Amino acid sequence: MLREFTSLTTNSVPGVIKQGKKYYCNRCGNKKLKDFYRDSLGVYCRNCLVFGKSATYTKIIREQIIIPKKDKCGLTKVIHLSDMQELASKHCVKAYKEGKNTLIYAVCGAGKTEIVYEVILTALNEGKVVGFATPRKDVVLELYPRFKRDFCQVEIVALYGGSQDKGRLANLYITTTHQLINFYQFFDLIILDEVDAFPYYNNKMLEGFVQKAKKKKAPIIFLTATPTRKIQYLMKTKQLDYFIIPLRFHRYPIPVPRVSLTSSTITKLNKGVCPKKILNWLESKKSTNKQVFVFVPDIKSGINLEKILKPHFTCAFVYAESPNRKQIINDFRAGKFQLIITTTILERGVTVSNVDVCIVGCDAEIFDERAIVQIVGRAGRDKNYPTADVVLFCDYYTREIRKAIKQIKRMNKMAKRMKLLL
Numbered sequence: 282m283l284r285e286f287t288s289l290t291t292n293s294v295p296g297v298i299k300q301g302k303k304y305y306c307n308r309c310g311n312k313k314l315k316d317f318y319r320d321s322l323g324v325y326c327r328n329c330l331v332f333g334k335s336a337t338y339t340k341i342i343r344e345q346i347i348i349p350k351k352d353k354c355g356l357t358k359v360i361h362l363s364d365m366q367e368l369a370s371k372h373c374v375k376a377y378k379e380g381k382n383t384l385i386y387a388v389c390g391a392g393k394t395e396i397v398y399e400v401i402l403t404a405l406n407e408g409k410v411v412g413f414a415t416p417r418k419d420v421v422l423e424l425y426p427r428f429k430r431d432f433c434q435v436e437i438v439a440l441y442g443g444s445q446d447k448g449r450l451a452n453l454y455i456t457t458t459h460q461l462i463n464f465y466q467f468f469d470l471i472i473l474d475e476v477d478a479f480p481y482y483n484n485k486m487l488e489g490f491v492q493k494a495k496k497k498k499a500p501i502i503f504l505t506a507t508p509t510r511k512i513q514y515l516m517k518t519k520q521l522d523y524f525i526i527p528l529r530f531h532r533y534p535i536p537v538p539r540v541s542l543t544s545s546t547i548t549k550l551n552k553g554v555c556p557k558k559i560l561n562w563l564e565s566k567k568s569t570n571k572q573v574f575v576f577v578p579d580i581k582s583g584i585n586l587e588k589i590l591k592p593h594f595t596c597a598f599v600y601a602e603s604p605n606r607k608q609i610i611n612d613f614r615a616g617k618f619q620l621i622i623t624t625t626i627l628e629r630g631v632t633v634s635n636v637d638v639c640i641v642g643c644d645a646e647i648f649d650e651r652a653i654v655q656i657v658g659r660a661g662r663d664k665n666y667p668t669a670d671v672v673l674f675c676d677y678y679t680r681e682i683r684k685a686i687k688q689i690k691r692m693n694k695m696a697k698r699m700k701l702l703l
């Protein structure tokens with residue numbers, strides 16, 4: 282097995298090589314001629330430039346390392362899977378054994394992490410090395426303690442920008458897709474979480490890293506709750522094997538959002554006014570125990586809305602660059618205030634047990650089908666509170682709103698047809 286890193290001094294393979302009239306980047310797998318540029322020293326790859334130049338005059342050291350074989354890996358406790366999770370889990374093991382790629386399309390709240398436990402153990406017990414890769418560092422940080430707790434006799438390493446684990450050897454790597462830059466034909470199985478999420482989605486460099494980090498014939502298991510159009514196309518044309526889980530682990534349907542038309546929503550917010558319908562809806566939540574996620578399209582609207590709501594509600598606004606982002610989210614989880622106003626940064630990952638959800642200005646471009654489905658997916662995740670009131674406030678219907686609602690209804694219908702719902 283090989284691990285690699287880039288250096289200007291030692292000799293091994295060049296960063297970029299010439300193949301006939303074309304170039305090939307040994308670091309990210311790029312071979313598109315238009316992505317290679319010339320400088321005074323030679324030719325370099327633009328595709329992976331954020332990591333510094335990979336060029337005809339730089340070297341990549343490929344160092345062979347041996348990972349001690351593991352067997353008798355297991356779980357520290359029995360994980361109870363729903364019937365659907367069980368089937369999906371078996372599907373993953375089968376795909377792995379046949380060495381083919383597969384996709385698990387599981388609705389938000391289906392419990393997709395547990396689904397891959399069995400396939401991870403199967404591979405580890407064969408002495409193989411497994412990579413669980415995700416575009417988001419938050420997910421790595423969340424999964425690492427969970428995997429540590431649930432797996433026994435397994436060396437686990439977490440890799441992300443700033444991780445202390447870099448260079449440590451393990452059998453199971455939980456890593457950001459960016460960190461796969463350091464691996465070459467290394468993994469026997471890659472599980473790729475949230476294939477549709479930023480920054481992986483539409484990122485040729487990261488796609489190249491994944492392909493290069495795995496052994497040539499190693500399969501990939503893709504996980505997603507909101508497949509991109511490209512993935513949907515691959516499913517439809519049977520170019521990608523897949524398994525769909527249309528229902529949540531608690532077997533209640535996904536709340537179907539209601540659309541409420543408001544007028545000049547964002548313009549009004551900028552003038553310090555909030556449309557009455559939104560205020561009334563929020564007001565109605567005061568008498569319930571429910572907390573509310575209020576999604577806004579951008580930071581400016583969030584700041585404006587927070588100013589308007591602060592005198593009347595206990596609330597806070599959180600966005601990507603909020604200095605105390607973690608604290609605010611923890612306080613919200615602890616029930617310290619009722620409303621959290623946020624941008625799409627909280628569309629994934631954050632689970633709060635008893636919440637209603639609304640999107641203000643849902644006609645904004647940023648709320649595409651997948652974003653809306655993810656946001657709606659925040660609601661009703663707890664089996665003790667499986668229902669929720671979800672409202673999309675917008676000036677007009679967009680195609681994306683219609684598509685999102687259609688997708689949610691389709692999944693609920695599929696679950697109903699399969700007689701899976703409670």
Ligand SMILES: [Zn+2]
Pocket residue numbers: 306307308309310311326327328329330335
């Ligand atoms: Zn490159």
